[in-house]
Amino acid sequence: MRAGVFFCRGLRSHIRMERSLLDKLAAEIHRYQNKDFLKAAMAVCALSANADDEVSLSERYSIDHAIANEPALRVFDASKAIKILDEYIFALRQEGDRAKQVLYNKVSRMAGDYKRSRTLMRVAYLVITADHEVRDEEKREFAHLCALLDLEPGQVWKESALE
Numbered sequence: 001m002r003a004g005v006f007f008c009r010g011l012r013s014h015i016r017m018e019r020s021l022l023d024k025l026a027a028e029i030h031r032y033q034n035k036d037f038l039k040a041a042m043a044v045c046a047l048s049a050n051a052d053d054e055v056s057l058s059e060r061y062s063i064d065h066a067i068a069n070e071p072a073l074r075v076f077d078a079s080k081a082i083k084i085l086d087e088y089i090f091a092l093r094q095e096g097d098r099a100k101q102v103l104y105n106k107v108s109r110m111a112g113d114y115k116r117s118r119t120l121m122r123v124a125y126l127v128i129t130a131d132h133e134v135r136d137e138e139k140r141e142f143a144h145l146c147a148l149l150d151l152e153p154g155q156v157w158k159e160s161a162l163e
Contacts, residue, residue: 038076039084040110043103044120044145046088048127051141055089062130063123072119108148117149118156125160 045066049059067073067081091099110116124145128138146153 034072034075036106036109037072037116038081040106040116041073041120041123042081042084042088043106044124045085045127046092047100047103047107047141047145048124048138050089050092051128051138052135053137056131058130058132059127062126066123066126070119070123072116073123104144104148107145111149114151117151118159120149121146121151121156122160125157 045063049055049063063085064082067076067078073081088099088103091102107120110120121142124142128134128142142157143153146156
């Protein structure tokens with residue numbers, strides 16, 4: 001009889017471990033499937049923040065806040081997201097237009113998925129408006145990013161402002 005009790009306890013423990021492992025595996029698969037989205041989001045952040053050729057402290061804070069609070073970005077490890085962002089900003093400073101083209105390609109991969117595209121542009125809006133001064137270069141960058149994603153800039157801007 002005692003062997004049966006130990007077997008049941010061991011089986012329950014094993015099942016809990018399997019569930020935990022399956023949950024971790026599901027989360028990893030979800031992150032892996034969305035790796036392109038994370039890269040596109042960090043590209044949008046870098047391009048938006050650097051649109052006026054400087055990344056202000058308020059823009060950087062806005063990006064960090066979006067990474068921590070945007071549901072579509074919270075599934076990712078924040079330190080990995082920041083590392084990707086830093087690499088993109090560095091590339092923009094060092095390689096200019098060549099780096100921009102690479103980042104635009106990352107963003108354009110999200111075209112056709114309205115919800116993902118809209119989320120990317122909401123993040124762009126937060127970054128651009130972070131310092132409460134929207135420059136013409138930032139407006140042009142926003143419009144260009146919207147075009148890459150097949151979105152209408154005026155509508156996205158208005159919707160983002162209402163949120």
